[in-house]
Amino acid sequence: MAVLLYRLGRWAFRWRRYVALLWVAVVGIPVLAKMGLAAAAAIVVAVVVALTVIAYQTGLVQPGPPVGP
Incomplete structure (x- = not known):
């Protein structure tokens, strides 16, 4: 169970920057996107x-x- 939580935490930490970038694009800040x-x-x-x-x-x-040649 601990390994699963560890891997889930690593996955969430890795993908948070992409979620933040997507959120900036959705909110409507095109320069930052x-x-x-x-x-x-x-x-x-x-x-x-x-x-x-x-x-x-x-x-x-x-x-x-x-x-x-």
Whole structure:
């Protein structure tokens, strides 16, 4: 039972920022909603770039064959 409550608490803590962002959009504060969505998009881009760079640095992904004559 304690594990279930712990996991439920972690889930609620993780999703509260999305609920807050949704609430700001619903209430009608478009500037804050746009800023929040832009920040979320920037974080997604940063994570994708970081994972790509780490994959290349560790050798998990090999560059393709050279193109050209």
